[in-house]
Amino acid sequence: MTPSRAADTPGPGTSADRLQRLLALVPYVISRKVVGLAETAEAFGVTERELTDDLNMLWCVELRTPDPYCPIDLSYEGGEIVISQAEPVDRPLRLGVDEASALLVALRMLAEVSQAAAAAGEPEGSALSRTIAKLEAAAGEAAVPAAQVAVEVDQNAEHSVLAKAREALATGRRVHLSYYVPGRDEATERDVDPMRLLVVEGRTYLEGWCRRAEAVRVFRLDRVLRIDVLSVAAEVPQQAEPVDVDQGLFRPSPGDMRVVLELTPRGRWVAEYYPCEDVTEIGDGRLKVTLRTPDGSWARRLALGLGEDGRVLEPAALAAAVRADASAALAHYAQ
Amino acid sequence: MSRRKTERLLSLVVCLLSSQRYLTATQIRAAVPGYPDSFDAFKRMFERDKEELRELGIPLDMGPASDEEVGYRIPRQAYVLPEIRLEPDEAAVLAVAARVWHRAELAGAAAGALLKLRAAGVEAEETQQPGIEPRLHAGEAAFAPLWEAVRDRRPVTFRYRAAGRSEAQQRELEPWGVVNRHGRWYVAGHDRARQAVRAFRLSRIDGSVEFDGPPGSVTVPVGADVREMVRAWDDRVPSGRTAVLRVRSGAGFGIRREAIREEQGADGWDEVEVPFHEIAWFAEHLASFGPDLVVSEPADLRDAVITRLKGALA
Numbered sequence: 001m002t003p004s005r006a007a008d009t010p011g012p013g014t015s016a017d018r019l020q021r022l023l024a025l026v027p028y029v030i031s032r033k034v035v036g037l038a039e040t041a042e043a044f045g046v047t048e049r050e051l052t053d054d055l056n057m058l059w060c061v062e063l064r065t066p067d068p069y070c071p072i073d074l075s076y077e078g079g080e081i082v083i084s085q086a087e088p089v090d091r092p093l094r095l096g097v098d099e100a101s102a103l104l105v106a107l108r109m110l111a112e113v114s115q116a117a118a119a120a121g122e123p124e125g126s127a128l129s130r131t132i133a134k135l136e137a138a139a140g141e142a143a144v145p146a147a148q149v150a151v152e153v154d155q156n157a158e159h160s161v162l163a164k165a166r167e168a169l170a171t172g173r174r175v176h177l178s179y180y181v182p183g184r185d186e187a188t189e190r191d192v193d194p195m196r197l198l199v200v201e202g203r204t205y206l207e208g209w210c211r212r213a214e215a216v217r218v219f220r221l222d223r224v225l226r227i228d229v230l231s232v233a234a235e236v237p238q239q240a241e242p243v244d245v246d247q248g249l250f251r252p253s254p255g256d257m258r259v260v261l262e263l264t265p266r267g268r269w270v271a272e273y274y275p276c277e278d279v280t281e282i283g284d285g286r287l288k289v290t291l292r293t294p295d296g297s298w299a300r301r302l303a304l305g306l307g308e309d310g311r312v313l314e315p316a317a318l319a320a321a322v323r324a325d326a327s328a329a330l331a332h333y334a335q
Numbered sequence: 336m337s338r339r340k341t342e343r344l345l346s347l348v349v350c351l352l353s354s355q356r357y358l359t360a361t362q363i364r365a366a367v368p369g370y371p372d373s374f375d376a377f378k379r380m381f382e383r384d385k386e387e388l389r390e391l392g393i394p395l396d397m398g399p400a401s402d403e404e405v406g407y408r409i410p411r412q413a414y415v416l417p418e419i420r421l422e423p424d425e426a427a428v429l430a431v432a433a434r435v436w437h438r439a440e441l442a443g444a445a446a447g448a449l450l451k452l453r454a455a456g457v458e459a460e461e462t463q464q465p466g467i468e469p470r471l472h473a474g475e476a477a478f479a480p481l482w483e484a485v486r487d488r489r490p491v492t493f494r495y496r497a498a499g500r501s502e503a504q505q506r507e508l509e510p511w512g513v514v515n516r517h518g519r520w521y522v523a524g525h526d527r528a529r530q531a532v533r534a535f536r537l538s539r540i541d542g543s544v545e546f547d548g549p550p551g552s553v554t555v556p557v558g559a560d561v562r563e564m565v566r567a568w569d570d571r572v573p574s575g576r577t578a579v580l581r582v583r584s585g586a587g588f589g590i591r592r593e594a595i596r597e598e599q600g601a602d603g604w605d606e607v608e609v610p611f612h613e614i615a616w617f618a619e620h621l622a623s624f625g626p627d628l629v630v631s632e633p634a635d636l637r638d639a640v641i642t643r644l645k646g647a648l649a
Contacts, residue, residue, distance in 0.1 A: 196467065272536075
């Protein structure tokens, strides 16, 4: 069913969505006894007007037999909601399979990340394992299919790196990183004030204020060659904007180089591995992909490694550089 | 139509939850406002309403309302979410977990679950800086139907393009589970045509996934570990070998990281020994260092790198 928004439906989504919201709204208020309109609207992601419309709809429920009877009584005078009677629907509906699975899979993924970090002996997992157990108990049978979804987080990073990153976060201290940058094929040294650990696309990253770049940077933990927790307190400046994880960690910027590659079936992995701006099938299993990168040397290495499986179509200068590198390399073998 | 329908469904739920006995369709029609007068039209609408309630996960029970007639009710026991109390640290963890699927396939389900738990009195508000922020992406179109198939135990068919193949092939699978490994989604199960256990990467599924049997027709063997199946499939590597390389001094940092032996040479080149598994991947990795690296041995690796470089020259 597609979400419809008829003129007389103020709430977002379908009538099924709205019914779910109504059935959750009653116990939400009852479990809190008295709760403000504004706060409730925010919790449910609706406007106050939509919320009062929901409350009116609940209040208007009428069953006609044996005698006309209004099972729900409530008021929201003065901006405070009180539900004095709603016996049949005073508790929330149990969790569905998808709902239970979504949370359990996410919690188990968190547990896996924490376990990897808990090598240093911190009892980090306990809140997680308690939550998982309580949720499994509450979900009952709906919790079972979640076992058929597994998330495995990359454990390539040294346990000690992850543990030290967590230690620095927990104690609010600055770290020194020796960090490998593959595009430039070099190790860089920098001091970083840690902000968060991110786990995206199965990889773990440390987000922090890089004092060398004077900007927020994201470091892949499996590329951290050494990490030292310093005795200095971390100072994340006010202007440090956390990365919007939901937009993807690496967003192209307008100044990035635009690289167009033609890939053979063997080279198709590039389209799966790197975020592409454009992917076009050009027949026989070949692909034409467009990538954006701030790092010309990275693209050069990628094309060199791909060989005949990935031909650089654009820019011409990159194609020429790749050919020059290949020919210089081949000269070594000719000796 | 939507508002009236919501009102009717809400009344229907309240009515069926209030009753201890099974109510006949006629009794329901008399009690719940909003049904049409014509009995046939009512029957059709009631059928659709029942289906909607089931889709929302509302347990609708059927039983004898009288000697002749069947009736309906919603057993409170089956409807109600059991009591759940979370400590503040547990609620904070739950809030982080609910964000994991942000905008991915199960994001709506996670939000729905959180809403119900809040309705049960859980205060899943951020109390402190979370410190960790994981995200699961499920951008592959095949995720939704495959998760449904795994959940409902239904066989599926789809076209699959194996690595390096230009042609997609039809596959018949009894899916046992979906696995995210290192950020990529896989489905594992019993391949009907090949009569063997197989894993498939979702991003290589070409076109749509079709159900190939009714719910419940797949049996997952006791002890089947889909995680292990995908891991085994992903790590199909022949036994390890060692390469001897000449690497320009001050360069090739990325390969020196993996070295088991490094010897400084006098001619501006160092000798580096590195273990490797799969020759194709390793040759690609080595070729990416361009003129900073030369393979001394083994010969097949040397040839593979030369082929790569010649390909880049073409």
